[in-house]
Amino acid sequence: MALIIKPTERREIEAIFALRRDPDVLLHQYRPRRSETPESFARKLDAPPDRLGMSFRCTSILVDDVMVGHVMQHFGPAPDPRLNACECGWNLAKSHWGQGIMPRALTLLFDQLFEEDPKLLIFASCFTSNHRSRRVIEKLGFQRDQMHWIVWLTHLIRSRGRRIEQFRLDRRGYRLALAHLAAVESLERESASD
Template sequence: MKTFPFPVSIRTTRLHLRQWQDKDLAPFAALNADPEVTQFFPAPLTQEQSNTMARRCQSLIDERGWGLWAVESLQSKAFVGMIGLHIPTAPLPFAPCVEIGWRLGKEHWGNGYATEGAIAALEVAFRDIELEEVVAFTSVHNTKSEAVMQRIGMKRDEHTFAHPAVSSDNWLSQHCLYRIGKQV
C-alpha cells in the first residue's frame, strides 16, 4: 500500500475528487442531516459531527495522499458529496482491508456520479496505491449502494455479517460484503 506526500486528486468526465475545503462543510452538513441520505446509518449527523467527519477525511488525505475525497461537479462547481477509499477502524471480520465508499447529496442521485467516481477511485487504488483488493459493505437493505457495488464490477460474498459497531438487534445490523481484486 503506497502513500503520497501530497493530496491525490482525481478528475473524471464530470467530477473532481479532491482534498476537502472549508466551503464543503456547509453542504456536507446539509447532506448528513438529511434523513433520506442517512436512512441506512444509525442516525443523521449534527453539524458538529459532520464537520468532525470532514476534518478527519481531510487529515487522512494529508497523511496518506488518498482517502474519502470531497466530490465537486466540474461543470457547476457544486459540492456533490464524498467518494473514496478508507481503512475501516471497526473490528470487521475481514480486516485488515481498504474499503470504497460513497455518500452523495440527494439532488445528485440518479446521474451515475457514484459509479463514475468509484470507478476512478478503484483505478487509483490498484494502479497508484498498489492495493491487491478493495472491499465495500453496506446494510443489506441499502439496495442503491449495493447497485453501485455491482455496477463497478464488485462481487458479493456468499455470507452477510453483523457489523461490529451496530447492535445485533438493530435492523441495520446485517451487512453484505463485496470485493474486487486487482485486474491484471
C-alpha cells in the first residue's frame, strides 16, 4: 500500500465534501456549516493570509493514488506570542479505518510542519466519543490542553452539546513520541522474529 500526502488540488474538493458528509464520518465531526461549500473551500485554499496572519491549507491523503482522507490546517498566532499555531482537523474514509493510515499521514505532515517552523504548536480537538482520533492524538505525543472558554462555548454550540477535548503538540513532544514509537516497533519486530 503506497501512502502519500500532497497539497489539496481544486479537483479533490468535491471528494473532500463527499467524505465530510458521509454518515459514518459525521458521527465524529461537526457537520459542515451551510456557508461551507466547495466554492468557499476553494476560495480559502487560494486566499493569502488575512490581516491577522490567519491562513488555511489542506493536505490530501492518497493510498495507491486514490484520495482517502484529508487534513485541514488553520494557521495563526499561538497563545504564546513567540510561537505560531496550527489547528489541525482530519477525516479518513471508513474503508481505511484501523489500518494505521492516519498516524502515518500525520507523521509525514507534522515532519513538514515542524521543518517549516520549529516553534510551531499544533492543536487538535476531538469529541470525547471519538476513540479512534484520540488514539492517534495520543500516539503522536499530543498533550491535553485547556480550551479557552469562548472556544469551548463555540464548540459546545456547534456540536449540539457533545463534549470535546483539545490537545497540543510541540516539536519536542512530537520527537519524543516518534522515538517511543520506533522503540516499540523495534521490540515488536524482535519478538516476532524469535
